[in-house]
Amino acid sequence: MAKFGFIGFGHRGINMLECLLDHIDGYEIVAICDLMEERVEEAKSHFEKRGLKVPFATTSEDEFFNVEMDGMFIMAYWESHIPLAIRAMKKGIIPGLEVGGAYTIEDCFELVKTYEETGIHTMLLENCCYGKTELTVLKMVREGLFGDVVHCSGGYHHDLRKEISYGVQKKHYRLRNYISRNCENYPTHELGPIAKILNINRGNRMLQLSSFASKTKGLHKYINDHIEDLSHLKDTQFNQGDIVTTVITCANGETIVLTLDTTLPRAYSRGFTVRGTNGSYFEENDSVFFDTEEDHKFHFDWYKHFRNGEKMREEHLHPLWKKYGAAADGTGHDGIDYLILKAYIETVEKKAIPPIDTYDTASWMAITPLSEQSIKMGGAPVAIPDFTKGKWAMPREKSELEFALD
Ligand SMILES: NC(=O)c1ccc[n+]([C@@H]2O[C@H](COP(=O)([O-])OP(=O)(O)OC[C@H]3O[C@@H](n4cnc5c(N)ncnc54)[C@H](O)[C@@H]3O)[C@@H](O)[C@H]2O)c1
Numbered sequence: 001m002a003k004f005g006f007i008g009f010g011h012r013g014i015n016m017l018e019c020l021l022d023h024i025d026g027y028e029i030v031a032i033c034d035l036m037e038e039r040v041e042e043a044k045s046h047f048e049k050r051g052l053k054v055p056f057a058t059t060s061e062d063e064f065f066n067v068e069m070d071g072m073f074i075m076a077y078w079e080s081h082i083p084l085a086i087r088a089m090k091k092g093i094i095p096g097l098e099v100g101g102a103y104t105i106e107d108c109f110e111l112v113k114t115y116e117e118t119g120i121h122t123m124l125l126e127n128c129c130y131g132k133t134e135l136t137v138l139k140m141v142r143e144g145l146f147g148d149v150v151h152c153s154g155g156y157h158h159d160l161r162k163e164i165s166y167g168v169q170k171k172h173y174r175l176r177n178y179i180s181r182n183c184e185n186y187p188t189h190e191l192g193p194i195a196k197i198l199n200i201n202r203g204n205r206m207l208q209l210s211s212f213a214s215k216t217k218g219l220h221k222y223i224n225d226h227i228e229d230l231s232h233l234k235d236t237q238f239n240q241g242d243i244v245t246t247v248i249t250c251a252n253g254e255t256i257v258l259t260l261d262t263t264l265p266r267a268y269s270r271g272f273t274v275r276g277t278n279g280s281y282f283e284e285n286d287s288v289f290f291d292t293e294e295d296h297k298f299h300f301d302w303y304k305h306f307r308n309g310e311k312m313r314e315e316h317l318h319p320l321w322k323k324y325g326a327a328a329d330g331t332g333h334d335g336i337d338y339l340i341l342k343a344y345i346e347t348v349e350k351k352a353i354p355p356i357d358t359y360d361t362a363s364w365m366a367i368t369p370l371s372e373q374s375i376k377m378g379g380a381p382v383a384i385p386d387f388t389k390g391k392w393a394m395p396r397e398k399s400e401l402e403f404a405l406d
Pocket residue numbers: 007008009010011012013033034035036039061075076077078080084098099100125126127171172173333
């Protein structure tokens with residue numbers, strides 16, 4: 001049975017730990033760590049109250065890395081992601097890395113270099129790749145139902161004004177990032193599933209991007225509206241634009257549009273959209289439109305078919321959702337936390353190439369620093385490096401993992 005460490009017990013770390021302890025077996029957690037003593041204590045209490053053996057627990061990264069383990073959940077804040085992953089890989093540990101963008105392109109190259117020197121992959125734990133809709137559409141794309149896919153878009157549309165503004169009280173990393181940076185800081189929830197659909201790093205690659213940031217108003221307004229709690233932020237200047245739009249071009253001719261949208265009022269969405277020569281899927285109204293006489297009859301009153309995505313998911317459901325849907329339902333983020341954890345545990349157990357490997361991780365995380373450069377230059381195109389050094393164009397063997405995203 002594979003042994004795992006677990007580092008980072010903020011809100012996310014605790015949720016993922018609970019999902020593991022309550023819903024998944026076939027692994028062992030041997031060490032837990034957080035920089036903050038009270039968070040280590042909270043993590044311990046989740047083992048204690050379930051009558052489980054408490055793993056070795058520490059606030060020291062060095063002590064944590066002295067424990068023998070095969071894999072390691074990294075649920076830390078963004079600044080720690082790549083340094084922790086590299087340290088793990090150098091020790092022969094396959095890290096499972098929570099999502100977030102990188103800070104520099106050099107860090108992304110370092111991640112790839114570490115894989116190439118050690119043979120140990122890192123796996124980005126991009127749970128949205130396992131979304132019921134995203135996986136079902138992936139399957140339909142592979143079956144040719146959308147024809148040639150020419151354009152995809154998506155966004156991280158999530159009103160985070162409270163989480164960001166209360167960052168001092170919550171000791172949360174997002175606040176400092178929104179003050180100091182202006183970039184597409186969270187690209188992978190939408191880019192991950194799109195990259196799989198477009199075979200990025202497996203016959204295709206992202207070539208260049210242009211990013212544009214709107215002005216910054218949402219947080220200032222929110223802080224003024226909650227000034228009794230947030231007076232310490234009264235004069236804070238935020239750098240992060242409210243809406244960041246990124247256009248990416250791909251080697252096989254497709255375009256991708258990503259939107260970061262986290263500081264204005266709205267309902268949650270990932271805006272997942274796939275446009276092909278035979279049909280299109282639109283998450284915003286959960287509908288699939290095919291190039292059929294029947295669908296064209298509703299060209300101007302398509303609202304009558306809003307939510308026909310439900311029928312699409314019934315008819316074309318991805319095998320992973322057929323098999324694990326019941327177990328996943330009711331777990332975090334509509335079941336995708338369960339599925340990504342299962343995928344990562346399978347990867348470590350089999351010491352296999354992860355479904356989201358180091359090249360995917362590096363190229364998806366690289367969007368953040370590249371978007372920062374492009375925004376600074378008024379949206380000028382910036383080249384996206386080929387982290388695979390040409391291997392993206394070579395044929396790849398199909399993964400034998402049950403949780404493959406081929
Ligand atoms: N996939 C998803 O759906 C999803 C949802 C929420 C958050 N996240 C991701 O989860 C991560 C954590 O988010 P959060 O909201 O829990 O953050 P948080 O800041 O509340 O918690 C992070 C914790 O990591 C600890 N930490 C940071 N660096 C460390 C290090 N080097 N050693 C030990 N401990 C360290 C911090 O002390 C803190 O307790 C982020 O990367 C975020 O993007 C993903």
